[in-house]
Amino acid sequence: MTTASNTVRTGTVLPVDAARTAMWTFVVANAVIVEVLFVSAGAGKNGVLTVAKFFGLHAALLLLFQLLLVARLPWLDRRIGMDRLTVWHRWVGFTLLWTVLTHATLVVLGYATLDDASMGKTFVALSGVPASLLGMLAAALIVVIAVISTRGLRRRLRYEVWHGLHLLLYVALGLAFVHQLQETTTFTSSAFATAYWWILWLFAFGALLTGRVVVPLWRNAHHRFTVAAVVPESDDVVSVYVTGRNLDKLPARAGQFCVWRFPGHNHWWLANPFSLSAAPGPQGLRLTAKAAGSASAGLRSLPVGTRAFVEGPYGAFTSLHRTRPGALLIAGGVGITPVRAMLEEEASGDVVVLYRVRGEADAVLLDEVRHLVALRGGRLHLLTGRTAEIGASPFAPESLHRLVPDVTGRDVYVCGPPAMTAAVLSALRDLRVPARQVHAERFGLA
Ligand SMILES: Cc1cc2nc3c(=O)[nH]c(=O)nc-3n(C[C@H](O)[C@H](O)[C@H](O)COP(=O)(O)OP(=O)(O)OC[C@H]3O[C@@H](n4cnc5c(N)ncnc54)[C@H](O)[C@@H]3O)c2cc1C
Incomplete structure (x- = not known):
């Protein structure tokens, strides 16, 4: 196994501070641009609709920020850590929920005031307008995701079930994008606004696609991870040794973890995070797992030669x-x-x-x-x-x-x-x- 010398930092900017500063700069810079776009686009049809638009624009920004937090971009993940990023994702998620609900309520109230109609009637009328309907569906999905993510429900649901439902966020995202595109005022208020929103959406989707799809697929195609040995450590703990090609090129550090799938052995959707229990090196990776449920307990019977699909390495515990x-x-x-x-x-x-x-x-x-x-x-x-x-x-x-x-x-x-x-x-x-x-x-x- 490899050794690496200690990196001791004194007086320099810490990696975590550099990453946090980059994140805050990104958030503040985009918030400022959105405020400018909001002011320059002018008022809505009445005061309530103007405020509704303000919340709508910020909901879009929060949604895109959510994508970046879960994009698993190696530079951010190594500096901030997936655990902290997912905690932020959780809090931004609940902020998004309230922003979306406020936006939706104000839109209905704004049109109800404008048409001198009840909110119920206005809601039904708006659901007949395609752009509004898409927004309503996106909001409904965001509510569902928030409800299943409350601590009480989250604990009761199997991880895979919760995670599967959580993926509805991507559907909500698609609906929200088309809603924003069709609803016209934000995208078309100026040439700059059009360019800005397109670049932001493409950047967020690009980051997500890179971190969650391109990097893992490329790494697995390049390294071709395979189970080399399975060694019981005790009655309920087992070590799995994984080899592969060009492992000296895998940017892994001791203290990090990977998300492991063994598709020939388990269902492809079963993915479990386990830390590297030995320093990574050209000769291979090792995980050591305690039996907590069926997937971790089943590692004991993993046949040698099984292909592994490995996402990561992730984490800032290094x-x-x-x-x-x-x-x-x-x-x-x-x-x-x-x-x-x-x-x-x-x-x-x-x-x-x-x-x-x-x-x-x-x-x-x-x-x-x-x-x-x-x-x-x-x-x-x-x-x-x-x-x-x-x-x-x-x-x-x-x-x-x-x-x-x-x-x-x-x-x-x-x-x-x-x-x-x-x-x-x-x-x-x-x-x-x-x-x-x-x-x-x-x-x-x-
Ligand atoms: C960063 C990290 C590093 C870990 N390293 C180790 C390790 O080195 N050794 C070890 O024994 N355990 C480790 N764990 C815990 C291990 O991931 C769980 O025990 C394992 O996933 C349980 O899966 P299961 O299907 O056997 O049990 P289940 O009964 O399905 O799950 C037991 C618990 O694990 C959680 N869990 C299941 N799947 C996931 C998932 N994909 N992502 C996040 N949580 C999940 C569930 O929410 C539940 O709380 C680590 C967890 C994390 C988040």
Whole structure:
């Protein structure tokens, strides 16, 4: 497996800050252009319709921004991380919902006032106008997607069902585009407006197509990933070794994850994210999965030679974000996978590893972790026992400080179950570890 030297940044612009600045600049610049277009297009047929148009234009902008957030563009993903991007996507999604509902309500109210008719009658009349009908259908789909994405429903639905329904967003997008095109005032208020909206839509669709279709198809055609070995690590954990062509050209880093499909073994729509559990290199990739449901449990019976369709690598849980020479790597349970890979990649620098498990028998890849820590002259603390039995959480601020007294001077990487990760992040805040030194990977996307 390969090694890469530590990248320690001091005083320079952090990659995450560069990406955030680029995103904010994009959002603010486009918001300003849209305001200018709104003002220069003049008022609507009445005051209510003018405000409705304002919300409609911003709904279009939010919809296009949503596409960029999920486009999985490698440059953004490596700097911000898919977990954070999907959290933003979620919040922009709910903002979009309220913007669309306000736009639709104001359109109906505006025409009802204009025609001196009831809102019900106006709604029915507007649904007979093709441009309005398309807008209504897009709005209805956005409402459906928002409802299934509320935490309560989202938890009850199988991931694949929720994801399949969520893809209705693309239908909503197509309808919204034609609605905006037919509704004329925005696209045709000036030559600049026409050019601007066409460029923006093409850019957003182009980004989505590139990140979600072109890059994955090209990488899979180029690398031809194949299962080379399947090795049980314990009763419920298995490692899958994947080989391929030209893997030295795959831009993967330790700590990242891929979305894996094994079409000959599973249904093609089953795609699961698993971190690389060894540093990627020309000889291959490895994932290590704990059985959580049918897809992860089924990896145990994956035949050698099965073709794999691999999307990624994704994620910002890497040494690209190192700011200090010393690192503290904290893993809980199967959250050891990206940490194990990072240990291999990090050829230099002082490292401490905290590995939280119920008992030593549950510590997956423990021998490898011990070996790599010893190789680097680092320190490993295996933290066993239930919190109730050992009295206090090892991740309470005072316990963490006792274990790693110089924690504030280190980069801290944490990957584990949600409750453990939250406890560690809270302790790090209490200990005043600068936020730029804290990096977390969650085994769940928003
Ligand atoms: C970035 C990331 C890295 C991960 N790395 C590892 C790892 O190295 N080792 C490991 O054992 N587990 C890892 N996981 C968790 C792993 O993805 C899930 O346990 C697995 O997908 C469960 O699938 P299943 O069909 O077996 O179980 P299910 O019962 O279908 O799912 C169990 C849980 O996993 C979630 N899940 C299922 N499919 C997906 C998907 N495509 N995308 C996001 N969430 C999904 C479900 O919402 C549910 O909460 C990681 C998750 C993420 C998001």
